[in-house]
Amino acid sequence: MAKKQPTILVVNDDGITAPGIKVLIEEMQKIGEVTVVAPEGPQSGTGHAITIGKPLRIDRIYIYPDVEMYKCSGTPVDCVKLAVNKVFKGRKPDICVSGINHGLNNSINVLYSGTMSAAVEGAIEEIPSIGFSYDDLEYDADFSKCRPYIRSITQQVLANGLAKGTLLNVNFPKVDEIKGIKICRQADAKWAEEFDERTDPSNRSYYWLTGVFQLRDRGEDTDVWALQNGYTSIVPVQFDMTAHHAIPELNSWNFNAE
Amino acid sequence: MAKKQPTILVVNDDGITAPGIKVLIEEMQKIGEVTVVAPEGPQSGTGHAITIGKPLRIDRIYIYPDVEMYKCSGTPVDCVKLAVNKVFKGRKPDICVSGINHGLNNSINVLYSGTMSAAVEGAIEEIPSIGFSYDDLEYDADFSKCRPYIRSITQQVLANGLAKGTLLNVNFPKVDEIKGIKICRQADAKWAEEFDERTDPSNRSYYWLTGVFQLRDRGEDTDVWALQNGYTSIVPVQFDMTAHHAIPELNSWNFNAE
Numbered sequence: 001m002a003k004k005q006p007t008i009l010v011v012n013d014d015g016i017t018a019p020g021i022k023v024l025i026e027e028m029q030k031i032g033e034v035t036v037v038a039p040e041g042p043q044s045g046t047g048h049a050i051t052i053g054k055p056l057r058i059d060r061i062y063i064y065p066d067v068e069m070y071k072c073s074g075t076p077v078d079c080v081k082l083a084v085n086k087v088f089k090g091r092k093p094d095i096c097v098s099g100i101n102h103g104l105n106n107s108i109n110v111l112y113s114g115t116m117s118a119a120v121e122g123a124i125e126e127i128p129s130i131g132f133s134y135d136d137l138e139y140d141a142d143f144s145k146c147r148p149y150i151r152s153i154t155q156q157v158l159a160n161g162l163a164k165g166t167l168l169n170v171n172f173p174k175v176d177e178i179k180g181i182k183i184c185r186q187a188d189a190k191w192a193e194e195f196d197e198r199t200d201p202s203n204r205s206y207y208w209l210t211g212v213f214q215l216r217d218r219g220e221d222t223d224v225w226a227l228q229n230g231y232t233s234i235v236p237v238q239f240d241m242t243a244h245h246a247i248p249e250l251n252s253w254n255f256n257a258e
Numbered sequence: 259m260a261k262k263q264p265t266i267l268v269v270n271d272d273g274i275t276a277p278g279i280k281v282l283i284e285e286m287q288k289i290g291e292v293t294v295v296a297p298e299g300p301q302s303g304t305g306h307a308i309t310i311g312k313p314l315r316i317d318r319i320y321i322y323p324d325v326e327m328y329k330c331s332g333t334p335v336d337c338v339k340l341a342v343n344k345v346f347k348g349r350k351p352d353i354c355v356s357g358i359n360h361g362l363n364n365s366i367n368v369l370y371s372g373t374m375s376a377a378v379e380g381a382i383e384e385i386p387s388i389g390f391s392y393d394d395l396e397y398d399a400d401f402s403k404c405r406p407y408i409r410s411i412t413q414q415v416l417a418n419g420l421a422k423g424t425l426l427n428v429n430f431p432k433v434d435e436i437k438g439i440k441i442c443r444q445a446d447a448k449w450a451e452e453f454d455e456r457t458d459p460s461n462r463s464y465y466w467l468t469g470v471f472q473l474r475d476r477g478e479d480t481d482v483w484a485l486q487n488g489y490t491s492i493v494p495v496q497f498d499m500t501a502h503h504a505i506p507e508l509n510s511w512n513f514n515a516e
Contacts, residue, residue: 047306048369055464166501185500206313236504242443243424246494250441
């Protein structure tokens with residue numbers, strides 16, 4: 001008797017025509033029944049944005065054979081919401097995978113990343129969810145070394161499930177040979193911004209946001225360390241942002257003092 | 259000898275002309291030296307989005323007397339980045355306050371909220387940061403009951419500091435009399451989306467995102483409980499999203515199995 005195939009929602013933030021999502025679709029077709037709902041254009045850096053002030057479009061498109069695909073005018077998080085409500089219509093996919101992002105989403109980038117925010121939204125919807133990112137920003141990035149890891153990690157999540165309120169943030173290093181997998185914590189880092197100032201033809205200033213990644217963390221249990229040392233990093237992520245350890249201190253404050 | 263006044267960065271996501279930010283500016287002027295960098299228009303629901311694919315504008319404007327104010331074309335997070343780099347020029351304000359948001363940012367809304375994401379960005383920059391939100395979406399909301407709490411909470415943060423990597427999410431209930439302050443954890447909840455489908459003049463479908471807040475948490479130590487019972491809720495928030503408790507389980511998985 002044929003085992004029922006898992007249903008898989010694929011999403012990303014680089015847009016539905018990005019090479020990274022094509023690789024992810026191909027790997028997921030080896031595992032289950034794939035449905036794609038992805039932004040019609042690039043949505044990098046949109047974080048957990050949703051579309052409130054304007055309407056959303058979602059349209060069936062036909063790019064890759066045997067895959068049900070929809071492009072969406074909104075953000076990656078909008079894509080997950082529309083997938084759950086309008087495509088799966090309340091049924092839930094067995095898993096939600098996001099990516100493969102062109103560029104790392106390690107450390108603090110989990111907050112800025114549309115790829116990761118889509119996976120976070122999947123987890124909020126109680127769908128086991130994984131975000132995949134690769135350390136190569138180029139359009140013609142070679143994702144071949146990521147492929148077996150993507151299958152293996154996805155199958156482990158399908159077999160074992162994920163703890164309530166958690167998802168996985170998977171990043172791949174750009175190396176000749178990946179050494180293996182490290183389960184990590186998010187490194188403490190920030191972007192030191194450098195705004196590139198220019199002048200437009202009307203003589204008004206404008207700025208391009210650029211930045212340098214500043215690591216503030218020397219731990220060897222972080223995603224940054226794992227990637228720098230040739231490992232695939234997996235960080236379990238939670239969407240409860242409460243700093244539980246800070247509650248006792250706040251309870252000792254005197255808010256009546258002015 | 260006059261004590262040096264604290265420097266205060268004010269930001270929001272409803273835009274620089276919103277009534278909520280005016281109230282926050284007025285309260286902050288009683289405490290220190292205020293600089294405002296806020297979006298030129300509404301940016302609700304933009305989460306931790308940053309502007310990558312297009313340039314940013316920041317312009318000095320003159321709305322309220324004796325306040326240094328700048329409007330920015332980008333997101334709330336862009337505003338904080340530009341404030342730190344272009345307005346404060348590397349000096350850091352003593353505190354960053356965001357809001358007052360028109361509408362609650364309790365529970366899971368910390369992820370979607372531009373107000374809270376601006377405060378998160380302040381915390382990443384190692385500036386003590388607070389987001390303020392009030393349970394009234396109306397333009398002519400009466401923020402008067404929030405005012406003494408805003409002063410008191412801000413002064414406590416200036417006096418005590420905040421634990422590394424944390425910030426505060428403050429929400430005010432809409433009640434005749436606020437009962438006091440509760441230090442809380444973020445309630446477990448989600449938005450159950452209902453996409454309002456319409457047809458445009460070209461006969462194509464489009465959707466408006468709407469939703470119903472679904473509480474999945476019966477705890478009495480949550481922000482939702484506090485607000486429902488007439489208290490101001492304060493949740494300490496952290497930007498490390500690692501689910502540390504999930505690491506041992508993941509270390510037991512066999513990623514070589516396919």
